[in-house]
Amino acid sequence: MIKELKRVVITGMGVITPLGNNVPEFWENIITGQSGVRSITRFDTTNFKTKIAAEVKGFNPSLYFERNESRKFDLFTQYAIAAAEEAIKNAHINFDILNKNKVGVIWGSGNGGIQTFQDQVEEFVTGNKQPRFNPYFIPKIIADIPSGAISIRYGFRGLNFSTVSACASSNNAIIDACNYIRLGKADMIITGGSEAPINESSIGGFNASKALSTNNENPKAASMPFDVKRDGFILGEGAGALVVESLECAIKRGATILAEIAGTGMAADAYHLTGTHPDGEGAYLGMLDGLEDAGIGAADIDYINAHATSTQMGDESELRAIFRVFGNRPDLNVGATKSMTGHLLGAAGVIETIICIKAITESRVPPTINTTEVEHDYSDSFNFTLGSFQEKEIKYAMNNTFGFGGHIATLILKKYETGH
Structure with missing residues (x-):
């Protein structure tokens, strides 16, 4: 059965x-x-x-x-x-x-x-x-x-x-x-x-x-x-x-529901102990896995809280992976909240999941601070929410995390709607 x-x-x-x-x-x-x-x-x-x-x-x-x-x-x-x-x-x-x-x-x-x-x-x-x-x-x-x-x-x-x-x-x-x-x-x-x-x-x-x-x-x-x-x-x-x-x-139990976990994705770079795959192979596969698990398409994602640690290769490879999945999406908010929190290593994923949940419940996309000149190949591809927050209705948010050893873990959060 x-x-x-x-x-x-x-x-x-x-x-x-x-x-x-x-x-x-x-x-x-x-x-x-x-x-x-x-x-x-x-x-x-x-x-x-x-x-x-x-x-x-x-x-x-x-x-x-x-x-x-x-x-x-x-x-x-x-x-x-x-x-x-x-x-x-x-x-x-x-x-x-x-x-x-x-x-x-x-x-x-x-x-x-x-x-x-x-x-x-x-x-x-x-x-x-x-x-x-x-x-x-x-x-x-x-x-x-x-x-x-x-x-x-x-x-x-x-x-x-x-x-x-x-x-x-x-x-x-x-x-x-x-x-x-x-x-x-x-x-x-x-x-x-x-x-x-x-x-x-x-x-x-x-x-x-x-x-x-x-x-x-x-x-x-x-x-x-x-x-x-x-x-x-x-x-x-x-x-x-x-x-x-x-x-x-x-x-x-009559709980207040903050958000629903719509999908999860996991993969591996299978490339290097500490470095990410240059083309973001693991990140690409993890995001695809999450979308498939959620039963939605790339066009349904409204906001991505990127792993985006500020390392040279790591950020660039993630952008390549996001572009491979989502294509040219100037309407897609791709945010980097580590610009404010720093990198909490093993705790990064959960605090960024909480940020995604708050973004969904309050219809506000947090800013990416400090960044003024985005990698030129992608500067017009996405909305990086530079400088200040943006009001936006968010139905689906994605949270990417990547770990030394090539570990990839992606979460997709969904706005909870009664009866759906």
Whole structure:
């Protein structure tokens, strides 16, 4: 007997970001074109080529944890729990009637507890190599801990795991959540991703691969997606969380439906460990896969939140892939919100999905800031929404994420309409 796939909707959102630690504040800063990039405060950058990043500001662990409880968790898990709490509150879940055996958690992170790992190794080396490791060292660094910690906090006993696909991690987590709900393996899943990578190891490592911008004199303008003068991405940090559930479950509990997941696409560049395929082969295949899954054509997409990190080859290859799929579409908004948030690595997909959802619900396309001279071959092909937001009715939005290793994950979000 063939099972009919369930429709999947989003009913809750939460964030911890460089532009705000709740969704309303985050969206207000996004739509008004603010930059979250500043000089790094976490460590002394004197000897580093890059001295700027998009740090989370004003995060207070005591709002989410009992005294000393936060010490059990690396910052990337703290961010995850905080974002999940907002999403769960936003979804107005009644825990008295919720079947927690059918609620899962799927979380993504590309790096896990990299700060904890750096701190403990440094302490080991400077302490005459005495093995005085924190008893929470291992659970603080492994990437699956946010999904476990969130389930423990709320008693969710459904499916539970984490996805690791570099900068595609949280989009992959959302895709997995969507598919498991489609199949009836869960009624509801808390999903998203988190990263806290702003430290010496990450900045030094990305500098060594020549991936980061070194425009230290002008931090707010340093991220320039698609611009001919771009010189690399800005490292960011934070978390985003979604409450994803079957349409049936959402209607039964009277939830406010924010958007529907219309389709998902996955592929691989199969080309290079860190570089994208010059023609965006994986991105092209991932977008086609998403459109086919959604049962729509390229002409139906109104807005694309591009991966667009501000790297030379990455941005150009994505534009080639978008052009291969959509052709010449001056009416199609292709936005690059990393110009404001920086690149949150494994958490990028989910916060950009939240941006897509807000764009759909509020009929406003966020701006791409800092970019003034788009790659000449594509400058007239799409509407890059330069400088300020645009009022626009959006029925379908696409969110692209690409990760080191060639991982491709594309989401298509749809405006929810009763009866459709």
